[in-house]
Amino acid sequence: MSSPPNKSIEIIEDSMNIFFEESSDEEIVYSNHTYKRLDSVTENKDIKEIPVRLSQRHSLWAHLPWNAGIALSDYFDSGAVDFKNKNVLELGAGAGLPSFIAALNGAKKVLLTDYPDKDLIDNMLYNIENAVPNSISENRILGKPHLWGKEPEKLFEYLENPTTEKFDIIILSDLIFNHATQDKMLLTCANCLSDDGIIFVTFSHHRPNRMAKDLYFFELASQEPFNFTSEKFNERKMHAMFEDDLGPEEVRATVHFYLLKRKQN
Template sequence: MSFQFNFNIEERESSPGECEISLSKHTPTIPDKDVQPEDFNDLNRSSQKECVDNNECESNANSIASNKTLFCKPAAEHQIPEDVCSVLENKIVESSLGLQFVNVSVVEKTLSDSDVYGEDIVNKSITSNSDLISGVYEGGMKIWECTFDLIRYLEDKAVNFEDKAVLDLGCGAGLLGIFSLKQNSKVVHFQDYNSTVVEEITIPNALVNCDSNDLTNNINEPSGKRIKKSDAKPGLLTKCRFFSGEWSQFTQLMKNQEPPMKYNVILTSETIYNPTYYNALHEVFRNLLADDGIVYLASKSHYFGVGGGVHLFETFIKENKVFDIHTLKVHNDGLQRMLLSLVFTHS
């Protein structure tokens, strides 16, 4: 199956309160290869992550990294409402190939009429015709293609999550974390840049996939149906915590936990598209991964317009000499996509 991606990334102008990020330093049925993007709630709609050759990627990376400043969006924890039914209010839930998820188009329509979280990411995304606005919106309302590659791999290899602490980093829809949750993880933490994404997409998806035994019976039509409030049950959500904010801020928040938080497994998909973020991402891994832990990372080989990709990221990791990085699988259908793992070098 081939996916086409077209878009531009917008850069946010520097302002007081920003920080430099230096480059130096749930077991769901998995989609078949022939499934079309429309089967997954406009999966990859208006996607801005397109591949180009190595030279162009590296040139873009150097240009972006030399001038980029990132807004230090504070990290915050999002509490699960005591009335979990309120999470699904005004939501339409769809089902396709065993996956359940809120209809993003409906969420976007609701959010375009009000700015409950003070981010206004839907209108800004529409105005800029972009799914990525650096320092404003990092694409969390889309389900990116590599997420399904990684879920397939984790399922095919029967990766053991039992009694593990798991982080779904840059979670968006939260499907990676939801998968691990249904594999008996001890705890699963979800993190995304935007509060809006966590409140309107991640938490509802966790609920409908893992915490409503009766929901499946109510979602038999392709167009989706509204959830009956009486069907929602707390269940596996008690194992979950949800966070928003910039990566360095999130890292500090989790280091300040008592005891400091360490994850046995970190799952992340399509988060290495911008090389300017590599240092902050590396610090998440270095500070929050358990000594014997592992990172599973899914990515396209190259990203047009933002400059990142596997080649640059591997180089960055090797230069820092903290992690060993390995290629787990390569997908050559359509744009090349890769699955990677990272472990501490002393492991």
Template sequence: MADDFDTGDMFQDPEGYYPPEKEPSFAEHKMLSGQVVRGNMLWNAGRISSEYIETHAPTLIAGKDVLEIGAAAGVPSIVSAIMGARTTVMTDYPDPDLVDNMRQNAEASVSMIPTNPPSSLHVTGYKWGSDVEPLKAYIPEDTRARGFDVLIMADVVYSHREHGNLVKTMQETLKRDKDAVALVIFTPYEPWLLPQTERFFPLAEQGGFTVTKVFEKLTEKVLFEDDPGVCAA
């Protein structure tokens, strides 16, 4: 008898019950040189980071080894490679779709990356706080043991429970050198949580880093419709 029981459409949601999924879209970041970098999942802090990197490239990026964590679209990494970083490693959480998205964005930008001197751009998954040796393996052997010159961290400190892992990653990837820098740029999309977000910086100081506020910028357009945040670094 049980095999004859038919529920029909009792558990079927009516047509139009859920809002339609948004079509995939791409955002563009226009560099000072006029070149255009495209990618999806481009957050405000990623755009601001890219502008800062391009403006300060001769001293901040050129000839350096660069790591980006929580890269999303990876535009800061792509701009770093275009501006002459020796090595750039673009990472985000090791989800196949996330990594594939970064890889597509990187491949779309290959023609803009210089070859003389060569600038290499790599894409891989990385979970904050995990083993960093696979990341350092991308650095040329002559300086691999020392680590990266620049660490890009755009809109990652909003994940409050990951602050400890972020500091651990900084400690294990950055060179122990006065010129090594972690560029931490964030947008307080939820201003009421700003005190928790800013706890990252004292924690970084406890971890042996010197924290310096470089700028604060009011963005022209919010990322989300109900986003009242500003961008700071």
């Protein structure tokens, strides 16, 4: 397995505590974001908006409606992806917007996961209960904590046939800038994806000077033990999420869309 760009080494403990800040004990203040569905939707078109709750400030960045999640949700809601009878897994789900769109478009089971932080998981469960009607979410949308790379096989417990099924679609929305955990993320994906499944990866280069480290994710994904192919299939210009960050605004405002699939023997 080759080294990351610039031969830099990022080390992370199993607990991930040296990478993620600890959540504050202060009382959490929430804000709300309303996602407006496309006018052209054909599935559950009576549901025109999806309200999600965000913690106003969170050390794991769950307080933001990320461009990559909004752009991917629009893509899913355009009818470009067949979700019928598919099992869907989202890693680092945060508010879970792409997962809700997958459910509205016919997914059989949708599992939202995020870092095992009480505030994160509590808010994720709140959104599952409130973002879409019970007729959509009941027995179909679940939320669970998951530490990337740790016992991914336990995620199968929430499928209808845990011994025979895996996930047909995995969602990675603005996660690959977590450079130190790219291998852990891919380990979960490699264990959880069905043989003919698809991984949707969307992201922006929030720090253009670290673009090479962002893109190293796809080189890493192609190597053992992951063995994925990758293909860029779209990009979309939005607004830069962090106005004060360094680097060209156009670069920081662009959302990139990639597909990962298992290599065929």
